[in-house]
Amino acid sequence: MxxxxxxxxxxxxxxxxxxxxxxxxxxxxxxxxxxxxxxxxxxxxxxxxxxxxxxxxxxxxxxxxxxxSSRSSKLIHGGLRYLEQYNFDLVREALTERGLLLQRIAPHLVRPVPFLLPTTKRVWERGYFGAGVALYDALAFSMGSTRGVPHHRHLTRKGALRLAPSLRRDAFVGAIQLWDAQVDDAxxxxxxxxxxxxxxxxxxxxxxxxxxxxxxxxxxxxxxxxxxxxxxxxxxxxxxxxxxxxxxxxxxxxxxxxxxxxVRASKGIHLVVPKDRIHSSTGIILRTEKSVLFVIPWGRHWLIGTTDTAWNLDKAHPAASRADIEYVLERVNSVLTTPLTHDDVEGVYAGLRPLLSGERDETSQLxxxxxxxxxxxxxxxxxxxxxxxxxxxxxxxxxxxxxxxxxxxxxxxxxxIPLVGGDGFQAMWNSRHRLASVSGLHVARIEHLLKRYGTLVDDLLTLIREKPDLGKPLDGADDYLRAEIVYAAAYEGARHLNDVLARRTRISIETWDRGIGVAKEAADLLAPVLGWSKKQTDREVEYYRKRIEAERDSQNQDGDQEADASRRGAPDIVPTASP
Missing domain, CATH: 3.50.50.60 (FAD/NAD(P)-binding domain)
Known part of the structure; x- marks a missing residue:
């Protein structure tokens, strides 16, 4: 702009x-x-x-x-579990913000997402959870922020299975469907x-x-x-x-x-699995002994997480251990008809929550x-x-x-104040078929671009008009166009290959090889924008490969100390300075 x-x-x-x-x-x-x-x-x-x-x-x-801010559950939500802590003001505040983000500030980036909350007790649990979800909706309504997010509804087990056939019949007796919102945080x-x-x-x-x-x-x-x-x-x-x-x-x-x-750090990890591994038209919320586990729709994938454990090691690169991954798999498998295995996991990411330190030892209570x-x-x-x-x-x-x-x-x-790309988004969304016809791109590509760039999509289409080759998908990550890689460096502040594959796009967690196969093509697209020599371009690809290898190795380690040591095996391409 x-x-x-x-x-x-x-x-x-x-x-x-x-x-x-x-x-x-x-x-x-x-x-x-x-x-x-x-x-x-x-x-x-x-x-x-x-x-x-x-x-x-x-x-x-x-x-x-x-x-x-790039490693969250990617949800915009009120925090249903905070109602149990009687923290009504925090929930009300968050629900107010959810409404603003959906309706006014970022309609191109934030969108509603449905969830099922299975219940296991016929009377008290349905009443208990139902009252909580009703209060959740009431708090949102009191702030005028429910538009665009439907109210909750109670479902029988049969009704829930129509929405989520992958749920085990013996794992629940009924469910509540509620709505929140999601976002690509980075x-x-x-x-x-x-x-x-x-x-x-x-x-x-x-x-x-x-x-x-x-x-x-x-x-x-x-x-x-x-x-x-x-x-x-x-x-x-x-x-x-x-x-x-x-x-x-x-x-x-x-x-x-x-x-x-x-401020104390609490580690949360998420797994990424293909959409066909769980047959459901809705997300799922599961309660664990320490936190809440979400199964979140994410394009052609599911995000499953999170954990909540103290972390006192490398803050720049928190590592997910094998124990973390097995914990998430065990909890989600408790309700699935076809259990997930390590072989089903496409990607893994770990992030740290900044919690205000209090008297409690458990980070989940901070x-x-x-x-x-x-x-x-x-x-x-x-x-x-x-x-x-x-x-x-x-x-x-x-x-x-x-x-x-x-x-x-x-x-x-x-x-x-709408974020860039948000003002006039609905009108442009309504014109997506015309944009597809004019640009020569399939309407599915236009929808993908609109959900990532909003009205700034014109910038991408201009790049493609000037260099039609940029309108082709990446070889090995065909959800993304070559133009998006160039745009990430030219307009979005990306300085290195990892910035693009891990944050401007989500290729590093959405592909089986975690982006290694597309790294060379992406680096070659970035090189002229960022003024890289061939030596620097090769160095970017090699660093990215080592980063992925270190992450994979860390995810095979039993505990945090070992996982952290493995992840540190790949140094940053731009090391930070000692004060």
Whole structure:
């Protein structure tokens, strides 16, 4: 999207030239706020600040959403289990956000998804769960956010089996069908960042905060390392926001102490299996002794997870062990007529939840609520929370920034700002057959592009018109067009092959070989956009191969320590710096 003199908006493009320009400005200007971390909370904070008229810079040590925000259950939900903890305010808040994301902010990225909640007791359990789900719907209705998500309904066992024939008849007596929503989390983060860029934010990935600038006790900016060029510079700001999730304590140490707020990491893993392994037209929710297990529809696949265990090892690359995988398989197989085996698993991913540390030892009992604090003058910390409520977290963080700035700062307006690609999406969706006819692509391809790019699909179609070869699918990952690989680097801030295969697309978990077979083709498409030599192109492919091998090896290890050691066998292609 290009800037408009009528609107005063800038470009949402995040390509190599835009990154270079952002770093140049960061070295010469003082910003109202610099955000450290470009996961969902950092992206949301940048967007909130930029739409209030503040000057904003964002630095991220790795790729956008490379931590927790690309490894979630990919659900936008109220958190049904929090009703059992009587946390009605958290559920109501999340359901309000769900409605906003579905209807106004990101209709191209967030869509409704049905679930079955099987019951095993005829009377008390149906009444207990039924009351909870009814309250869930009532809380959403009270905030006016049910549009687009049907109300729940009770089903007999026969009715449930019509929707999910793969369920064992003896595993349940009835079911409740309810609706939530889902999203490709990494794509959402990238779209939020692009929207912030459109409103003037300067954004650079592979740019690590290695220290803070101080004037007395006040924080006045950052020392940052461009990990691509290995150069260090200073970024001056009136306020700094630490939005680094599970790295919160590490960043706090750079400013002289951990402070009073501590974040603990909880590991959750997910398995990806082909759609034909489970015959069901709906997702499934299963209760386990520690958490909730979801079976989530995901294109031609199912996502199955998650676990909830403490993790004190490598935060950048949490590893799923064989024990983790067997736990998920055992729990889901308890209700399936045809059990899943290790051979059915196409992909595995592990992520870390940033939980506010409390008195309890079990991570499943730690708080998912968020906190905002001003640990030292000039520095705002935001931590905790969940993906669904990122916008509220961001608003609270920038409210704290506003308090620290001289002069009046406008109120948050992100509840009324569609992400790029969202404005006019429904009209373009309704025109998808015409777009298919004009472009020469099958309507199924157009639908795929619309669900990933919204109205920005015109950018992709322009690339294909200019180079028709880009309209072909990738050989070995034919859900994706070659144009999407080029676009990831030219518009979406991808700097390396792994960024594209793991986050701009989901090839790394959606193909049996986890993307190794398509790596060379993708790297060759990226090379001219990113200015790679043949040596660098080959290095990207080799690094990706080693990363996949290390992950596969870690998933054959019995426990966390062994899995972590195996995963560390593949170093990052761009190592982070020591402070």
């Amino acid at each position: 290009t800037g408009s003199p009528e609107t005063g908006l800038g470009s949402s493009r995040l390509g190599p030239a835009e990154r270079a320009a952002a770093l140049d400005r960061m070295g010469h200007e003082e910003f109202d706020v610099v955000v450290v971390g470009a996961g969902i909370v950092g992206a949301g904070a940048a967007l909130d600040a930029a739409t209030r008229g503040l000057s904003v810079a964002v630095v991220e040590a790795r790729d956008f959403a490379s931590g927790t 794509r959402y983060v990238m779209m939020a960042l692009r929207t912030a860029a459109e409103y003037g934010a300067q954004i650079a990935s592979r740019t690590q905060c290695v220290g803070f600038l101080r004037e007395g006790e006040r924080v006045t900016g950052l020392r940052v390392r461009d990990l691509e060029s290995r150069t260090t510079s200073e970024v001056r700001a009136k306020q700094v926001v630490n939005a680094t999730g599970v790295w919160t304590d590490d960043i706090q140490e750079l400013v002289g102490g951990r402070g009073q707020i501590h 708080s998912r609520e968020h906190i905002v604090a001003h640990p030292v003058p000039g520095l705002v910390l935001v931590a905790g929370g969940k993906f669904t409520t990122y916008r509220v977290m961001a608003k609270d963080a920038i409210d704290a920034v506003a308090h620290g700035l001289d002069g009046k700062v406008a109120e948050s307006c992100t509840d009324r």
